[in-house]
Amino acid sequence: MSPLARIAHAYTPRFAEFAFEPGFTAAVDQHVAELRDRLSPAGPGGALAPAAPDPAGLADYALGFLDGLAELDWREPAGHDFAVCRLTAITWLVHRHGLLGSPADGPHER
Template sequence: MSPLARIAHTFTPRFAEFAFEPGFTAAVDQHVAELRDRLGTAGPAAGLTPAAPDPADLTDYALGFLDALDDLDWREPPGHDYAVCRLTAITWLVHHHDLLPPPATP
């Protein structure tokens, strides 16, 4: 499983919290904006819609972020810390821009 698929699989369930955690929703939105700036996709692709991040660049960023979390021996908390917000933002970008390849058919 690719790093983006692994992150998306783990953090997609957090989207359900958007309905009743407006602070979490706002924090994830800020992380999405920061990731767009960091990855150079903050400008509009067409009209007012921001461009999709390059999947390779997002993967590289995600791998570095996961490595840093491993160095800290981070474990996902029940609440929302910086890492949960950042990983949920990565997941949002993956889903919003359909960055995962379709599942292989047997």
């Protein structure tokens, strides 16, 4: 299973928390923006409507992020830490842009 598929499978259920956790929603939104800036070929400050991230670039980033978490022996907390927000943001991008072959059906527009 690809790193994007693994992350999306594990973190899609976190989208339900957007309805009652505005702080989590805002944090994930910031992570989405940072990932778009980091992975955009044009760099930060691109177009008004951001393009989909390159799936291979996002997968490489995700794999490196997961490797870093494994080295730290990170365990998912009950709440929201940096890693949960980043992994949920990756999942949101995967869903929003249909990077696993499904239609763009993110929880809401960004």
